[in-house]
Amino acid sequence: DIVMTQTPLSLSVTPGQPASISCKSSQSLLHSDGKTYLYWYLQKPGQSPQLLIYEVSSRFSGVPDRFSGSGSGTDFTLKISRVEAEDVGVYYCMQGIHLPITFGQGTRLEIK
Amino acid sequence: EVQLVESGGGLVQPGRSLRLSCTASGFTFGDYAMSWVRQAPGKGLEWVGFIRSKAYGGTTEYAASVKGRFTISRDDSKSIAYLQMNSLKTEDTAVYYCTRGPPMDVWGKGTTVTVSS
Numbered sequence: 732d733i734v735m736t737q738t739p740l741s742l743s744v745t746p747g748q749p750a751s752i753s754c755k756s757s758q759s760l761l762h763s764d765g766k767t768y769l770y771w772y773l774q775k776p777g778q779s780p781q782l783l784i785y786e787v788s789s790r791f792s793g794v795p796d797r798f799s800g801s802g803s804g805t806d807f808t809l810k811i812s813r814v815e816a817e818d819v820g821v822y823y824c825m826q827g828i829h830l831p832i833t834f835g836q837g838t839r840l841e842i843k
Numbered sequence: 844e845v846q847l848v849e850s851g852g853g854l855v856q857p858g859r860s861l862r863l864s865c866t867a868s869g870f871t872f873g874d875y876a877m878s879w880v881r882q883a884p885g886k887g888l889e890w891v892g893f894i895r896s897k898a899y900g901g902t903t904e905y906a907a908s909v910k911g912r913f914t915i916s917r918d919d920s921k922s923i924a925y926l927q928m929n930s931l932k933t934e935d936t937a938v939y940y941c942t943r944g945p946p947m948d949v950w951g952k953g954t955t956v957t958v959s960s
Contacts, residue, residue, distance in 0.1 A: 772888075779940055780942075780950055785948070791948060821887075825947070827946060831890055831905075831907065832878075834888045834890065837888070
């Protein structure tokens with residue numbers, strides 16, 4: 732199984748400051764079709780997860796442009812340019828290229 | 844509005860069965876694969892399995908932890924996906940989410956399954 736390792740597991744950020752979460756996969760997520768199947772989700776307190784980023788860097792509909800994704804192969808990063816109070820929750824990366832589909836452990840973001 | 848609504852959760856004894864339903868609306872259900880993802884209390888997300896659309900054979904894939912016990916099916920005429928759970932174990936206790944895809948771009952609110960004697 733592909734292991735998805737997120738760091739850090741928690742972070743506390745002052746509103747308006749940037750935040751960054753790393754996700755490393757144990758195998759390359761680059762498919763032969765040229766796409767890389769790495770996704771980012773946010774689970775806000777008491778809510779279902781919501782898709783933020785698909786295929787490494789494409790923002791899902793309605794996701795603010797302060798969220799951005801980057802990376803390739805096995806190393807990926809989610810960045811929030813200016814954290815807002817509504818960004819609190821747990822962030823998960825997920826790989827969708829190899830079965831079983833696997834998630835990272837989650838990174839909890841709190842506001843200082 | 845694109846929406847997924849899970850139902851069928853509850854308290855069940857170990858070894859018994861339960862069937863969850865996921866009713867979709869707001870999109871052409873038959874065009875999409877449908878997945879189930881669960882979250883044990885205080886834990887992270889765990890993929891359970893998915894069913895491909897009929898265009899891709901309607902075949903299923905499962906996590907090792909549920910393979911042979913859980914079965915995913917779909918009724919495109921009703922826009923419903925099902926998760927049949929047999930031989931339930933205490934470790935199956937979780938909130939079960941229905942989600943569209945991969946890419947899992949739409950999620951339901953989840954239904955809680957508690958396996959306990």
